[in-house]
Amino acid sequence: MMTLTALLGAIELGTIYAVLALGVFLSFRTLNMPDLTVDGSIVTGMATAAVMCSAGINPYISLIGAFIAGACAGFMTGILHTRLKIQAILAGILVMLASYSINLRIMGKTPNIPLTKSETIYNMADKILPSKYSGIVIGLIVLAVIILLLYLFLQTRLGFVFRATGDNEDMVRAAGVSGDNMKLMGLAISNGLVGLAGGMLAQNQAFADISSGTGMMIIGLASVILGEVVFGTKTLLRRLISASLGAILYRVIISQALYLGMESSDLKLVSAVIVAAALYLGILGEKGAKIRKRRGQNGKSASNS
């Protein structure tokens, strides 16, 4: 088993990926849309937070900046999808591609911004808490605030129709609300959270890197699915917490696998395999449950005969 320090490190990173997972949860689960903007918007968040932090702006304000920057990326995807009628997945890829150039511009055309000399939420926390736990504590506080706000939002009138959009857009329209507007809003909030996670990540690792977005959507997805399987989906609050815990668990598993000798360069392959397997096993959604049930019945009748 890995060392305690490594475990704490994984959990600390997990609290950041949990914010990413919540973003992916909104697009993938609530809107029922695979959104690849994530791979771009997370870097947008990183870049924005890094530039703001190194300009001496309060690191918490920088996180809000990262949220807004990520939300803009999501909003663009929403415009491409709902107004120009481009397929959701393609719209996400287009914005992901475009955001590479934009992210570079935000970063002043350098592929890497170090934050070692800047104030971050993490080195601020180090001043009041023992540094071993400070990162986890601050990560959990940010995460808890986000879960609470998200939960409260999803219980509002607006939140209700937003949640119904992924289920049944016809019904949302019948209720006098434009499903397109809900998607637009959802993609913005979702990528806002992803951007925020990017901002936290940049502050945590003390640098922003232009190429660190690849595969983030899949990692978020893996976290959501892992959380659903391990921690359940019974209530809305439970689902939000499950997605977050899923992200933390995912980091812990990865860190243990690395400890056991997995090459870190194989990380993305492993993530892809995990998600592909989960998709195949039909853990995703209703259809999967039905297929599994049918398989179970077939299995039974086969063994009876």
Next chain:
Amino acid sequence: MENLLQIHNITKIFGEGTINEKVAISDLTLKLQAGDFVTVIGNNGAGKSTLLNCIAGVFPLDRGDIILAGKNITKIPEYKRAKYIGRVFQDPLKGTAFDMSIEENLAIAAAKNKSRGLQPGLTKADRNDFREKLAMLEMGLEDKMTQKVKLLSGGQRQALTLFMAVIAEPKLLLLDEHTAALDPSAAEKVLALTEKFSKREDMCTMMITHNMKDALKYGNRTILMQSGRIAMDISGKEREDMTVEKLIEKFSIDNDRMLL
């Protein structure tokens, strides 16, 4: 008396200019008064669903105007029109958000004419109100308000959808074979509810059905559609004297399904 719904010379052509061109609605005019409950019959492909879709704003018209409660709604997008129009379709899955609870679904429908911001989606008062009203459906739904809709039977769902369609007091209720997917007893129940809800004085109802008996039993007026036009429009005495046999004979509707 002012007509609540006025449809003036509307035409809807699908695939205009292509070899698949289809005139689904052809220069159709129809006026409904408040309190009217019109049953709509006609062969497959006669244009019944298209007519309802035109009224609801699913697609733009090629010609004509639609005026509801004195307001020209011809160019208003579907989701905005929905504030004045309640709809129920044949497919019980179409009307509800399956992964949300009964009370949450009702709250969404009930907030149709209210602003949708950060107010609580569901208050205690809403819950009490819904519980009271759901009891009218006599399906025991008032005791399962926190249950997800996907756990309901088709009949229960369709009753709930119908209830959701009228909860915000629309001007117009559009029903497209809304009992066709239900077993006979569930269908009867939903039809009884339909009749009950249609009694509101400031609303009119249009119900498409392939069941001739229902078409004459419910409502106060029946129209028959044929290739995008109204081929027959009966009410009052003429309608009372009409029988299923005469209907079929008169219009030589050779559709076995309709006899049932």
